[in-house]
Amino acid sequence: MSSGLDRRRFAFGAGIALLALPAGPAWATKADVAAKIKEIAGATPIRKGRVKIDLPVLVESANSVSLRVSVEQSLPHDQRVLSFHVFAEGNPLPNVAHFHFGPRAGRRMVATRIRLADSQTVIALAKCADGSIWLDSIEVLVALAACLD
Amino acid sequence: MNRHLVNIPKTARKGEDFEVKVLLAHVMETGHRRDDAGAPIPRHIIERFICTYLGAEVFRADLFPAIAANPYLAFFVTAETSGPVTLSWTDDRGTTVAETLDIVVE
Numbered sequence: 001m002s003s004g005l006d007r008r009r010f011a012f013g014a015g016i017a018l019l020a021l022p023a024g025p026a027w028a029t030k031a032d033v034a035a036k037i038k039e040i041a042g043a044t045p046i047r048k049g050r051v052k053i054d055l056p057v058l059v060e061s062a063n064s065v066s067l068r069v070s071v072e073q074s075l076p077h078d079q080r081v082l083s084f085h086v087f088a089e090g091n092p093l094p095n096v097a098h099f100h101f102g103p104r105a106g107r108r109m110v111a112t113r114i115r116l117a118d119s120q121t122v123i124a125l126a127k128c129a130d131g132s133i134w135l136d137s138i139e140v141l142v143a144l145a146a147c148l149d
Numbered sequence: 150m151n152r153h154l155v156n157i158p159k160t161a162r163k164g165e166d167f168e169v170k171v172l173l174a175h176v177m178e179t180g181h182r183r184d185d186a187g188a189p190i191p192r193h194i195i196e197r198f199i200c201t202y203l204g205a206e207v208f209r210a211d212l213f214p215a216i217a218a219n220p221y222l223a224f225f226v227t228a229e230t231s232g233p234v235t236l237s238w239t240d241d242r243g244t245t246v247a248e249t250l251d252i253v254v255e
Contacts, residue, residue: 063217064217064218065217092214093213093215095213096215097215097216099209100210100211101208102205102206102207102209103207105208105224105225105226106167106225106226106227107166107225108225109224110210110222110223111222111223111224112216112222113220114215114216114217115179115214115216115217
């Protein structure tokens with residue numbers, strides 16, 4: 001009798017365990033990215049311009065994709081870029097990278113290589129010394145996805 | 150985590166930008182994958198990269214699993230006077246590697 005109960009309890013527990021096992025990583029959504037952008041921008045209006053994101057529009061293998069974030073033209077000192085923030089709407093996590101520039105940083109251009117889990121929009125945000133926030137985005141078509149093998 | 154390539158020019162002119170390029174050998178395991186037995190492979194990534202020049206921070210990067218394995222970074226620093234450029238990076242297991250290069254500013 002008690003063994004029957006144990007078995008039932010075990011079956012119930014196993015069911016919960018199965019439910020708890022995620023089918024895959026929880027995917028970042030546009031809303032997650034919007035929330036992250038909001039964390040940085042606060043109430044500041046987000047404008048298009050100043051910052052430029054470069055990624056190939058068509059990606060064959062998304063395990064290593066060249067990303068470049070830069071400013072469109074050099075800005076006066078009081079408008080200099082303090083940081084770049086990169087977000088991906090279709091990766092498991094919304095954050096890709098944050099880059100911060102100190103007083104002796106040179107021209108604002110950062111290059112790296114990223115992973116893309118799917119075709120998606122990638123967003124770059126620039127925060128300037130005058131408090132303004134600028135955005136650029138690019139839609140990338142991915143043939144072979146990364147992250148999940 | 151100790152294999153890496155770091156590159157800066159030997160000399161630069163005062164007021165000019167010089168490029169810093171680094172390639173760090175690291176798996177950058179995302180934490181989203183599973184092994185053959187179905188067990189999750191724990192995340193193992195470089196989380197932070199810092200460049201200081203003449204003792205002050207000039208560039209800092211917060212990295213996430215979306216950065217490709219063996220992270221590559223390139224950025225610019227404005228030359229002021231001759232001195233050390235220190236590059237250091239830390240992963241999520243607390244391992245830090247640092248390398249200092251000297252630049253001659255003419």
